[in-house]
Amino acid sequence: MANGVFHTAYDIEINLTLPDLGHPDLPGLLEEITTPTGRRERELLECLEHHRDGACQAEEDGHSPWMAIRRRTVGGRTHWVAAHLPVRHTPTPEESAKHRAMKERIARVAERHGLRAEVEARATDGRTRTDVLVTGEGGRRIGWEAQYAPISAETVRRRSRAAAAHGIVPLWVTNSDRSAVVERAPWARVDDFGWREILSPLAMVVRAGVRHLQRWKCLPSSERTCPENGSHCNRFHFGWYLPALCLPKKPPTEVDRLVVASADGEYVPMRVPRQRDPRSVSRMWVPAADRDRWHETFGPEEEDEAPGTDGAVTYTRRELDPSCRYGEETFAFDDTRPRRGDSAGTGLHTFDDVPERLxxxxxxxxxxxxxxxxxxxxxxxxxxxxxxxxxxxxxxxxxxxxxxxxxxxxxxxxxxxxxxx
Structure with missing residues (x-):
């Protein structure tokens, strides 16, 4: 990724590796360029290569040349990084029809089971909106978001934080495993049904986003092979698995079931960090009983960090690089590739002995x-x-x-x- 951007209003090039960004005469520049895109001009920051040459790799791949600045921490060091903003997408008629059908189905299921459902509900601030707000008997509120059109990762995070701030548990449902909602908020993925099928009584199975806790001693006699070496290791494993990969198999969860179970608290959202890299997390819906068993072993999960709470920024003082690095393994915050866990299990934790607290x-x-x-x-x-x-x-x-x-x-x-x- 390029280490600089072009400021279209000041007509200047910004070096993100310098403490003063290369412009000591503009002390408020950092605050200005790190302002969320929703509160500033979208075209304020431009890819340097696009500005100099009129084109860049991101634009050729369907992204916009406009940029946003975020903190990212890698290897314990925090840097300012730039990422291409996605092209603004207008939902197609088909996407809009699926969106409306899913909202209607969620509301219909909730009301059929005695739950309160509000379509296009707004919070007390009048701005925060939820596609369908389902309220359980205990006052637990689930904010369903039916996401069939492309969306940026930052939008997912921003809307999820806004919902949580109003006491709403967000639940994003999508039909694509490449959607930005995957692993970035409580989510569930379903098959890509047409709007008529969504409105019908046809069962809609949750294909990903719902997992169950599996615990076992990794022995030669174990039914499951070792997730670390493919054989056995004589250690203890704890991990979250899809229903079909549990031993014995668990029945799949259907969307209709998740509507009711999430509002009743039978299924709850989990944020599970990797054992060797706590900064890398997986998000999922799990049975409350499995959540409690996990907490008995590892304690409750920590809350997500608020934006901008990474460590102090490290400035490497490098020369300005105008090359567009889009598509490389970078820190692009709008990269829509899902951050998956293990193909079979997620949140795997391994121990030589049973944890003492058990x-x-x-x-x-x-x-x-x-x-x-x-x-x-x-x-x-x-x-x-x-x-x-x-x-x-x-x-x-x-x-x-x-x-x-x-x-x-x-x-x-x-x-x-x-x-x-």
């Missing part, structure tokens, strides 16, 4: 400190051999610990675990 009965460091006569007396009471007597893992009392029919803890401690004490 042990409801705490591990004890004591042994059974008894005399030989006491051990023999305990064996007679427990109906076992003397060598089979050992300490309860919960309270340390003598139990039939080893050998045939041995137990890990006494009846009282097992009862406490069973009721969640």
């Amino acid at each position: 042990f409801r009965v705490p591990r004890q460091g004591w042994g059974l400190e008894v005399t030989e006569p006491q051990r023999l007396a305990a064996a007679r009471t427990l109906g076992c051999e003397a060598w089979q007597v050992g300490p309860c893992a919960g309270c340390g009392a003598p139990v039939h610990r080893y050998g045939h029919r041995g137990v890990h803890a006494c009846a009282a401690c097992r009862a406490r675990v069973a009721v969640g004490a």
Whole structure:
């Protein structure tokens, strides 16, 4: 990606790698160029190559030559980066018809199940709009967005933040795995049905965006091969899988079911970071029970960072590069390629041992400190051999610990675990 842009109002070239952007006489320049595109002229910043040569790679690929500036952090260092804005897209009649049909279907399903549904609902500020606002009995509000036309990643983030600020959980539904909504907000992908099929009673299965928690010990006898080496590793794996890839398989979730389950809190949104790169996250809808199991192991997920909360910006002081880098592996914030997780599982976490917090009965460091006569007396009471007597893992009392029919803890401690004490 080019490290500079052209300012069309001041007729100047801006170097994003310099602390003063190459213009010490304009102290307010940084604030001006980082203003969101919704609050400034869209054509304020231009690709340098396009300005100099009249064309650039992005324009040839169907994007606009206009740019936006954002922070991006890579390898612990934060830089200012420029990204091409997408060409403004007017929905086609077909896209508009699908959009209207999906809104009608969501509202119809919600009302049929006793939920409140408002089409084109607006928040108290009069500006924040939701395609369909579904409200459950407990007051949980789900803001459905039926997205059939192309949309920029920044628009998805901005509208999702606005919904969350008004107590609305956003839920984007799309028919494309290349939509910018994928992995950037709570989302669900369905098949590309026509508007008549969407309005019909035909089942609409959620193909992606809904996952289930899978936990297993990676042994040669395991039904699932190791997600890291394709064989087995004798470690513990935790990950989120599509219903068809769960063991045993889970039934698929249909859109109609998700309308009701999300409003009732049976399905909830999750933001799962990668184990080795916490800055890379996957977003999904999951059963609330699976969410709770995940939190028992790893704790609740952190909230998304607000815009502009990356670390201090690093200025590398490089020469201005006018070349258009569109299409390379860059930091383009409007790149519509979805940031997928693993092909089978997402949010994979692997451990050598079971995480300590999963042990409801705490591990004890004591042994059974008894005399030989006491051990023999305990064996007679427990109906076992003397060598089979050992300490309860919960309270340390003598139990039939080893050998045939041995137990890990006494009846009282097992009862406490069973009721969640």
